[in-house]
Amino acid sequence: MPMTHRQIDVFRALMQAGGVSAAAQALNSSQPTLSRELARMEQQLGYALFERTGGRLRATAAAHSLFEVVQQHYQGLAAVQSRALALAQAEAQPLQVLAQPALAHALVPAVLKRFALEHPEAHVDLTPAEGMSLVEAMAAQRFDVALTEQVQPPPGCESEPLSETAELAVLPAHHPLAQRARLSLTDFGGQPFISLADDDPYRRQIDAAFAAAGVARVLRLQTHSAVAVCALVAAGLGLSIVNPFTARACAGPELVARPLDWTLPFRLTLLRPLQRPRHRLAAPFEAALRATLQEPPQAPRQRRRT
Structure with a gap:
């Protein structure tokens, strides 16, 4: 016995x-x-x-x-x-999400709103980062998921392409060009243009497109942040071209977003660390992310009449 x-x-x-x-x-x-x-x-x-x-x-x-x-x-x-x-x-630890600032501002809030419907008690820590800071943080396996426009994954990570959409023009709602449904490169000729920073890859592509078309803009303002670009545009300081998530999130009474007759793709990529234990909330977060991306873009809010 x-x-x-x-x-x-x-x-x-x-x-x-x-x-x-x-x-x-x-x-x-x-x-x-x-x-x-x-x-x-x-x-x-x-x-x-x-x-x-x-x-x-x-x-x-x-x-x-x-x-x-x-x-x-x-x-x-x-x-x-x-x-x-x-x-x-580990279960009690928050889901660590890393995202480029534009995505942390314009995309992740909608994702977390959907995510919270299924996981109302979940803890999430959202950190904005870009450039080498984002690469180094993911290579060090410090976050559970990351959202970026970068296509090549950092060392120790895998990447999953999520979407490819076109950059949009943003302009003050009272600007004469706001009456147009679509803008061309020539529409920006002689206009004050608010640029991203010199080292931004989209800045370089935008500048190359205008140079190839022989269109000269008035370049006096630049910033590292797409959200800051939109704030400057809404203040009436110029026109610009930014990623579609930020353009739609910032559209409102003082700013409108318009498609362009040429395409500059904005690629959204999901990064996962390969050496970090998989957080139990990572998969539900990713599911909420995909569902949010499948939603049709919301129409920009109309300008209030006074």
Whole structure:
């Protein structure tokens, strides 16, 4: 008949304490109870585990051999408990989301709104980053998912292309060109133009397109942020071209977004770390992301009449 869990606990306490009294105290039991349990255990096994000498117990060779296995059992239980605790702590950790600032402002809020419907108690930590900061953070495996326009994944990451949409023109709602349904490169000739930073890849592509078309713009303002570009446009300081997520998010009474008659694609990419344990909320977040991207773009808000 196999030993019960209680008998294993009693045996281990007796081996470690070296006596019934100390073992009973360790197990919060009584000496008579442990003595009866030991006698019953030896009867079931068919051999003695201890020799009784002067009121003390002396473990037999069989007991020492059995104790090695019992210790392995408890070490295994300790490993299970440690792992369970580590997993519980990991489950409680927020989903770490990294996104380019434009996407953190214009796309992720809609994704999290949908995500929260299914996971209202979820904790999410959203960090905006771009350029080398984003690459280094993902290469260091510090985030669970990342959203970027970069196509090539950083070291230690995999990438999944999500969408490819065209950049949009943004202009003040009161500008004469706002009456047009679509703009061409020549429409920007002689107009104040708000540029992205010199090192921005989209800035370089936009400048190359205007140069190839022989269109000269008035270039006095530039910024690193597409959101800041839209704020400057809404203030009436010029026209610009930005990614479609930011253009639609910022469209309103003071700013309108218009398609262009030439295409500058904006590619959205999902990054996953390969060495970081997969967070249980990563897949639901990605599902909410895909569902949000499949929604038709909302029409820009109309300018209020005064």
